[in-house]
Amino acid sequence: MVLNRLILGNFKNYTEADIELCGNVNCFVGNNGAGKTNLLDAVYYLSFCKSYFNPVDSQNIRQGADFFAVHGHYGDVVVSCIVRQGQGKQMKWNKKQYKTLSEHIGRIPLVMVSPQDQMLITGGSDIRRKFVDGVISQTDRAYLDHLLQYTKALEQRNRLLKQMWEDRLWDESIIAVWDEQLCRHGEPIYECRRRFLEDFQPLFDEYYHYIAGADEPGSIVYSHVESPLDLQLIDCRQNDRYSQFTNAGPHKDDFLFMLDGAMSVKKYGSQGQQKSFALALKLAQFQYILNHCGQKPILLLDDIFDKLDMLRVKHLIALVAGDRFGQVLLTDTQPGRVQAIFDEMPQLEHRIFKVEKGGVYAGR
Numbered sequence: 001m002v003l004n005r006l007i008l009g010n011f012k013n014y015t016e017a018d019i020e021l022c023g024n025v026n027c028f029v030g031n032n033g034a035g036k037t038n039l040l041d042a043v044y045y046l047s048f049c050k051s052y053f054n055p056v057d058s059q060n061i062r063q064g065a066d067f068f069a070v071h072g073h074y075g076d077v078v079v080s081c082i083v084r085q086g087q088g089k090q091m092k093w094n095k096k097q098y099k100t101l102s103e104h105i106g107r108i109p110l111v112m113v114s115p116q117d118q119m120l121i122t123g124g125s126d127i128r129r130k131f132v133d134g135v136i137s138q139t140d141r142a143y144l145d146h147l148l149q150y151t152k153a154l155e156q157r158n159r160l161l162k163q164m165w166e167d168r169l170w171d172e173s174i175i176a177v178w179d180e181q182l183c184r185h186g187e188p189i190y191e192c193r194r195r196f197l198e199d200f201q202p203l204f205d206e207y208y209h210y211i212a213g214a215d216e217p218g219s220i221v222y223s224h225v226e227s228p229l230d231l232q233l234i235d236c237r238q239n240d241r242y243s244q245f246t247n248a249g250p251h252k253d254d255f256l257f258m259l260d261g262a263m264s265v266k267k268y269g270s271q272g273q274q275k276s277f278a279l280a281l282k283l284a285q286f287q288y289i290l291n292h293c294g295q296k297p298i299l300l301l302d303d304i305f306d307k308l309d310m311l312r313v314k315h316l317i318a319l320v321a322g323d324r325f326g327q328v329l330l331t332d333t334q335p336g337r338v339q340a341i342f343d344e345m346p347q348l349e350h351r352i353f354k355v356e357k358g359g360v361y362a363g364r
Helices: 036-048 115-122 125-137 143-166 172-212 229-235 239-242 270-295 308-321 335-343
Strands: 006-009 014-020 025-029 067-074 079-082 089-095 110-114 218-223 254-259 298-301 329-334 350-356 359-362
Touching: 006 036, 006 218, 014 036, 025 036, 025 335, 036 067, 036 110, 036 298, 036 329, 110 270, 115 125, 115 270, 125 143, 125 172, 125 254, 125 270, 143 172, 143 239, 143 350, 172 218, 172 229, 172 239, 172 270, 172 335, 229 239, 308 335, 335 350
Parallel strands: 025 329, 025 350, 110 298, 298 329
Antiparallel strands: 006 014, 006 067, 067 079, 079 089, 218 254, 350 359
């Protein structure tokens, strides 16, 4: 799907904005703090019903307003996200409101690449799990359902553990009821993650080699306990009792990023290797979604050029503007840099927008 028009009302630093986009490369240029990233985040909302950067919806309402609205025109389809102070969030597809937000996930595939992606390498296991879960959820509705149900059961079990500790009452029969729910949804999660990695690794290899140009191969290792989940939960019950937290299950998994199969990218990778690894992960995410959904995701590139040399910037633009990719929205602080690249590629359909605080203006 191609986003032809983006309309904002009271979103972050925008009172209003109405932007006509082209189907290939759209570049938003302006100073830091002007609101370039906010435009990409608005597009992200239309795919995932949430912000990429701030999980608190009310904090994305412009100061002094009591709501925000984001509307996207994708051909004949209009997608809307409306958040009102104290009234929650509405997502609509052609004016028809969804009963649950999860119904919308996967309908408009999208991949965001931003400086925050470095946290995939340097951050905790929860960030890597969230990345993998997000990729699979865009392509597998059953996986998303299992993930949501598992999370609900986990929250209930942890709440029960805490209550039992406070009441000084331990009842394994009640715990076993929630163990059954965790197993029902946790085992399929394990299996889907295994299959995902088998398909994802070759895609990652291709992009990592292209970006890094390095001889050492990069690899992704799924770190989890191999024994059946029901046995894990039984083995951990006493630990759970005293920690008041569930210590076994797919919510404890990690994905280890390695160089040469033995060296941790997090511990031993250079800054350049870490950056190349993170970018390759995101481009492989794009390819994985395309392979499994049959449509090209919208690609958002937020401020990724600042620490790349001009040659690598040109290679990246040439790559994402090619036939393999679809619509691209990117931000940059240097108008001359992107214009020079586009001047070298006159055949490339593109639009450049100048972003100033509170306004977006179309260039040539």
